Amino acid sequence: MNQYKKKPHAASIRKSEATPLGDVIKDMIDAYHLNKKFDQTTVINLWPKLMGNTIASRTKGIFMKDDKLFINVESSPLKQELHMNKGKIIALFEAELGKKVIKEVILL
Numbered sequence: 001m002n003q004y005k006k007k008p009h010a011a012s013i014r015k016s017e018a019t020p021l022g023d024v025i026k027d028m029i030d031a032y033h034l035n036k037k038f039d040q041t042t043v044i045n046l047w048p049k050l051m052g053n054t055i056a057s058r059t060k061g062i063f064m065k066d067d068k069l070f071i072n073v074e075s076s077p078l079k080q081e082l083h084m085n086k087g088k089i090i091a092l093f094e095a096e097l098g099k100k101v102i103k104e105v106i107l108l
């Protein structure tokens with residue numbers, strides 16, 4: 001009868017020692033496979049910090065889908081400047097996050 005008992009989820013197993021809250025949150029994100037969505041949200045929230053207020057204020061919208069960063073730009077000169085620096089944008093986010101989250105930048 002014990003052979004049919006369901007194995008507990010990794011996030012629900014109690015640990016005997018105290019664990020820092022940051023580690024608990026990381027374990028929970030890993031257990032529920034939320035890494036990709038968490039990284040995408042982090043990229044969007046980092047946009048004004050890494051690009052600066054001038055560029056951030058001239059972007060109408062920013063979102064991610066399938067490792068691609070979509071940026072809606074209202075200024076043609078800024079759009080051209082960002083187009084020429086796509087690799088640099090990817091490198092900035094990779095340096096800040098410590099891993100490659102963005103594979104392509106698409107300007108709208």
